[in-house]
Structure formats: structure tokens, C-alpha cells
Amino acid sequence: MSQQRILWADDEIDLLKPHILFLTKKGYEVTPVLSGLDAIEKCEEEEFDIIFLDENMPGMTGLEALEQIKRIKPSIPVVMITKSEEEYIMEDAIGAKIADYLIKPINPKQILLSVKKLLDKQKLVDEKTNSAYQQDFQSIMMSFMNDMDWEDWVETYKKIVYWDLEINETENKSMSEVFEMQKNEANHNFCRFIKDNYADWMDEPDERPILSHELLAEKVFPFVKENDKPVFFILIDNLRYDQWKVIEPLVSDLFTVKEDVYCPILPTTTAYARNAIFSGLMPSEIEATYPEWWVNDNDDESKNNYEEELLGEQLLRHRINGKYSYNKIIRTSQGKQVNDQINSLMHKKFNAVVYNFVDMLSHARTDTNMVRELAPDEAAYRSITKSWFEHSSLYEMLRLLSEKDCKVYITTDHGTVRTRKPYKIVGDRETNTNLRYKQGKNLSYNKKNVLAIKHPEDFGLPKTEVSTSFVFAMEDYFFAYPNNYNYYVSYYKDTFQHGGISIDEMIIPFIELDRK
Structure with missing residues (x-):
């Protein structure tokens, strides 16, 4: 040198x-x-x-x-x-x-x-980061040998995300390969944990983490009932915990931040998990109680057209009678319109805002080569998310709300996982198209590395046919059909998907914000 x-x-x-x-x-x-x-x-x-x-x-x-x-x-x-x-x-x-x-x-x-x-700052930081990670590496690996519960997994995942962000900041990234191995090991063990415990969670509400359909009732409505402040419940579709961590410093400049996590229901998709959030019900209960608002996987209609109605019904069940609003933001112009109405929204007891950008980004990355080149890995995916947030109407909304006397929550409906390994499955023409879970009759697959649900009703899932079953991909697998297998694999490998079981899909942020 x-x-x-x-x-x-x-x-x-x-x-x-x-x-x-x-x-x-x-x-x-x-x-x-x-x-x-x-x-x-x-x-x-x-x-x-x-x-x-x-x-x-x-x-x-x-x-x-x-x-x-x-x-x-x-x-x-x-x-x-x-x-x-x-x-x-x-x-x-x-x-x-x-x-x-x-x-x-x-x-x-x-x-x-x-x-x-x-x-020499970068060199010194790199040396310190690598040394500190090497010390923590062993303790993380040892934790996998224990009988870990949900809280243990949350703490382990937070450590993994922390080191992911820290190692990414090093110049030569010499520990990246070791870290990737450890994260894969963590994901493997977490998936076994979900496979072993998810069925029990359905029968033992007191022994499980907060799930999608319990989120509002457990984490938000108590404040709504006890306070006169307007509440803004902001849901960013598809937001992973690591993506939250890169925008957290920007949010922390505006608010006092209290961070928590929760667990989405299976399937970890918008149609199931987000409908469960706004309805306060499991999918089978939505179908039974509001059949006109439940849309099955293979129906052409959008799966989330009735969130506002489901939210209204949940508010009534919990005797929250004040005015409420619901806004879904897909385009920048819609976000600006909502921001222009902030003063009038302050007179409503509960305001739900859904931002679809991160979900759109994951789909665009799959379908558009240019976007895939811009976000080739998790670090770049986080970077694009941060760039969007810095210039978004959502950031402007938070700036406006930080100056007002209100309560703000930020969360998501599920995360995503970077899929790398194909998994052959055979189904009939009615089988759904999601890459991380399959619902249908007479599904044929290798039982290894999947969670199969033969009785959907026991898991709070609708049963469209007598023989309908669900199969969930675990870790970083994605389902592929034998027909056109090579094309299918090359197209979807290394894309960000959701619907199945992984640590990135199922430990997701719930953030409480208060005025400074």
C-alpha cells in the first residue's frame, strides 16, 4: 500500500x-x-x-x-x-x-x-466488526442447540439482522460467507420450530406469539379505547425487519420509537395475513361470517377489496364507535391526497393507511430485469427501500404527524424471503399459483422440507373442497412444476417471495411511535 x-x-x-x-x-x-x-x-x-x-x-x-x-x-x-x-x-x-x-x-x-x-476509520471498523462477529458467532450457533421458544427466536433473529447490516458496511466483506452460512442454519432451525409448534398455537392462544388476527385487538385497540388522541395505523405491505432497520434512523429523528415484532399467520400473504389483521378473524372465520367479502385463491377478483369493511366490523365488535378512515396508497398522487387531508383525519378516532410500494418492488424485481439488476441481493433491496422511503409521501406524512398530538403505529402483514432452491410439486388445474404455498386437491410432492396441512379448518383456513390441503415451502425453497421446469426455475430463482415459512417472512416489525 x-x-x-x-x-x-x-x-x-x-x-x-x-x-x-x-x-x-x-x-x-x-x-x-x-x-x-x-x-x-x-x-x-x-x-x-x-x-x-x-x-x-x-x-x-x-x-x-x-x-x-x-x-x-x-x-x-x-x-x-x-x-x-x-x-x-x-x-x-x-x-x-x-x-x-x-x-x-x-x-x-x-x-x-x-x-x-x-x-483508517473503515479499516479499523472492519477489524472491530469482524472480531466482534466472530465472538458472537459461537453464542448464536450454541443457541440453536437449545429448546428455543418464540422470544428466543426473536432475540436471535435481531442479532442476525444486526450482523447482516454491520458486515454489509465493511469494505472487503470477508465475513459474508460465514454469516450467510449461519443465517441459513438459523432459517433451517426456525422453520423446524414453526413446523413443530404452529399446530399447537392454534389450540393454545396463551402459549403463542401475537398472530395477525390478534394484532389490532392486542396492540392497538387498548390505546384507542383509553385515549382521545387520534390513532394512525400505517401498514407497509411486505416490509421485512431488516428493511425497517434501515429506515428506523429516519423515523427516530421524528418520533420516540418503541420496537416490537409479531408473527403473521400462514399463508404469509396479503390475501390471508392482511385480511386477518383488518378483520380480527382467521381466514375461515372471514369466509363463514362475511362470505361476500372473502375471495378464494383462484378467483380473479382482488383479494383485498374489502379491508375497509372488515375493519369497520372489527371496530364495532370492540365497541370503538368513533369515526374511522381507511386509505390504500399505490401511487404517489394518492399519498399526497392523504397528506393534504391530515388535519381532517385528526378528527377521526382511527386512521388506517396501507402502503403498497415494497410489495410492488418485490413483484417488479421478479418481472423486470432492470429492477433485478438494481436489487441483486438483500443489501441492495434494503437500499432501494430506504431510497423510496426518503422520497415518499409516507415520510412526509410522518413529518406532518410528528408535529401533531396523535399516536402512530407502523407495521406490515408479512416479510419476504429470497428464494434459491426449487421444489417439485404436482397439482391439478385448480391449484393456486403462489410459489411459497400451494392449495389444492391431490397435491403430489416430497414430504421433506415442507409443512403439509391436511385439515385446513384446524389451522383457521378455508376449505374449498373436501380434499383440499395446503403445502408450505420452508427455508428458501420455491415450488416449481415439472412442466417447463428449467424455464420456471431460471425465472423465479433468486427472487423475493412470500407465502411460506422462513425467519424473514415470519418475524416482522410492529412499531409504536410517540411525539417527541
């Missing part, structure tokens, strides 16, 4: 020789100049890794030189050094995007610390 080069501009540079000698002994090449103008000329002629700039130089001040240096080399880090502690100088320097700010008298170790912070 070549020597890192430092340009140091100070009209009293001769007094700084001990500092320069100290940096030289540490392996840095230092070029001293006597003025801001000299510093600008050197920047035009040569390449430097960092610049130290005295603020109070005769002729051209450090701030004036800084402005021109940033035009020539906008990415180079500049450290402003000054005798003055005047606040306006510090503010001007920070506003001009300096990298650090030091006040004279300075000592060599201060300078070295600033250099390391700016030039």
Missing part, C-alpha cells in the same frame, strides 16, 4: 515541524505550504488523502481556501485548525462540509487521531 499523503497549510508551518516529523515517523507523507492559495495550487497539481487547513492565514483565509478546494476536490477530507473558539467560525466550517475541527494549541496525538479517524 502506498504512503498516505497529507497537505498541511499554515502560515506558521515552521512551528509545526515537530508535528510533521511525528506524522512522517508514523508512515505518512506530509507536504507543507504557507498559504491558502498555495494549498489550492497543490490540490490542482497533486493528489492528497487529507488536508489540514489553518483558518487564520493572511491574504486568503482558511474558510475561503476551503470553498475553492471543495470545488476542485469535493471528496477530499479537510480538517480545519483554528485559534478561535468563535461559534460562527465553527458553524461556517461545518456548513462547508469539513471532516474535522481542531482548536490550537494542538498536540501530535490529536493530529494522528484525526488522521486515523478519517483515513
